Amino acid sequence: MRLYSGKIPLICADIVKRLTADGDIETQEPNEVELDVESVLKEYLRLEREITEKAKDILEKRHLPYEQFGKVKRALAEERGLGLGDESLNWICNQIIETFMHSGHVEEVFADDATLRKKMREILHKHMMVDEDLDAEVRRRIKNLEEGTQAWDVEYAKVMEQLKRSKGLE
Numbered sequence: 142m143r144l145y146s147g148k149i150p151l152i153c154a155d156i157v158k159r160l161t162a163d164g165d166i167e168t169q170e171p172n173e174v175e176l177d178v179e180s181v182l183k184e185y186l187r188l189e190r191e192i193t194e195k196a197k198d199i200l201e202k203r204h205l206p207y208e209q210f211g212k213v214k215r216a217l218a219e220e221r222g223l224g225l226g227d228e229s230l231n232w233i234c235n236q237i238i239e240t241f242m243h244s245g246h247v248e249e250v251f252a253d254d255a256t257l258r259k260k261m262r263e264i265l266h267k268h269m270m271v272d273e274d275l276d277a278e279v280r281r282r283i284k285n286l287e288e289g290t291q292a293w294d295v296e297y298a299k300v301m302e303q304l305k306r307s308k309g310l311e
Contacts (some may be wrong), residue, residue, distance in 0.1 A: 165252035
């Protein structure tokens with residue numbers, strides 16, 4: 142599960158549209174609320190990139206094998222209170238709810254946190270599951286090659302790159 146920067150405006154629009162349509166939040170300036178949500182998503186990406194770079198630096202400094210990358214990254218994320226993977230949805234939703242409470246563009250929040258979180262998780266999950274969809278599409282396109290071979294690996298990477306570019310996910 143991954144958040145792509147190219148999907149952020151669409152995610153923001155979906156969240157604000159759904160919450161306003163359902164009467165969960167009230168705003169006269171939905172575009173400004175979308176920008177508030179966008180700031181949370183961009184901050185998540187920034188923090189995640191920062192943690193990734195720091196994890197790489199730690200591996201290099203301590204001469205650790207790359208297999209330790211996930212463990213080091215998760216430890217750094219825990220230190221910062223940042224969720225990774227499925228936990229990222231909770232972190233993002235909590236930050237968006239906080240933003241709604243402090244935003245001058247949200248007049249009123251009518252729904253409780255659990256309701257807001259559930260609706261936002263659905264939207265975020267749908268948009269962040271792109272990796273699994275892309276993988277399935279790539280595998281369908283190269284089904285004539287035997288998985289595990291060098292030719293399969295090369296073609297998989299090539300087709301994945303083409304799909305990401307065509308869907309604006311880079």
